[in-house]
Amino acid sequence: MATMITLSRLPFFTILFLIVLLPSACRCADPDPLQDLCVADLKASISVNGFPCKPLQEVKSDDFFFDGLSKEGNTTNVFGTNVTSADVRVFPGLNTHGLSVNRVDFAPGGLNPPHIHPRASETSVVIEGKLLVGFVTTSHVLHSKVLKAGEMFVIPRGLVHFQLNVGKGKALFLAAFNSQEPGIVILPTTLFVSTPSIPNAVLTKAFQIDAKVISDIRSKLGS
Ligand code: GLV
Ligand code: MN
Numbered sequence: 001m002a003t004m005i006t007l008s009r010l011p012f013f014t015i016l017f018l019i020v021l022l023p024s025a026c027r028c029a030d031p032d033p034l035q036d037l038c039v040a041d042l043k044a045s046i047s048v049n050g051f052p053c054k055p056l057q058e059v060k061s062d063d064f065f066f067d068g069l070s071k072e073g074n075t076t077n078v079f080g081t082n083v084t085s086a087d088v089r090v091f092p093g094l095n096t097h098g099l100s101v102n103r104v105d106f107a108p109g110g111l112n113p114p115h116i117h118p119r120a121s122e123t124s125v126v127i128e129g130k131l132l133v134g135f136v137t138t139s140h141v142l143h144s145k146v147l148k149a150g151e152m153f154v155i156p157r158g159l160v161h162f163q164l165n166v167g168k169g170k171a172l173f174l175a176a177f178n179s180q181e182p183g184i185v186i187l188p189t190t191l192f193v194s195t196p197s198i199p200n201a202v203l204t205k206a207f208q209i210d211a212k213v214i215s216d217i218r219s220k221l222g223s
Contacts, residue, residue, distance in 0.1 A: 129171025
């Protein structure tokens with residue numbers, strides 16, 4: 001009752017602000033953990049939003065250790081890059097902590113093609129080489145920089161971004177995400193080599209190209 005009386009005295013616009021704007025001020029990624037640890041049981045038969053915890057008595061120090069980013073990735077592919085992910089699917093100790101890391105190796109001239117992470121913002125630091133990095137806002141503004149070792153860039157959640165090796169040799173960077181499983185939508189492969197394929201009528205109209213260009217792109221991307 002007391003709350004209702006207080007609310008009824010608040011000006012209309014204050015109430016509108018509280019109802020509409022405050023929830024949107026939360027730019028949270030994954031939900032907060034409710035316990036110290038919840039090492040993912042990747043084989044659990046139940047399905048939840050994330051992974052259930054393995055029994056505490058089975059948790060070991062090794063569950064919080066991952067060395068999969070220590071090795072250079074194989075960049076012999078059409079883009080000249082390799083992304084190695086340390087996310088919850090391979091590093092179960094990350095479960096519920098809203099964190100993950102990628103290692104990206106670039107051959108000279110390699111491109112990490114335009115892509116989106118639907119569930120995370122990304123911040124990356126260049127370890128070796130020189131990279132042109134950029135993202136495009138929903139108003140079609142490109143923000144981009146050339147980065148060298150030790151320099152960082154941030155990519156807001158859900159925006160299209162890329163990195164191109166513009167140095168003379170190989171390049172390497174590490175990207176950190178505020179999600180245990182950021183997800184990735186790689187635009188060229190998503191659009192041109194999905195299963196089943198997006199109909200040519202959609203792609204020819206969307207990109208204003210003819211069907212021959214689409215089949216060339218598909219065969220170059222390995223479909
Ligand atoms: C880089 O943008 C990455 O997603 O690893
Ligand atoms: Mn990315």
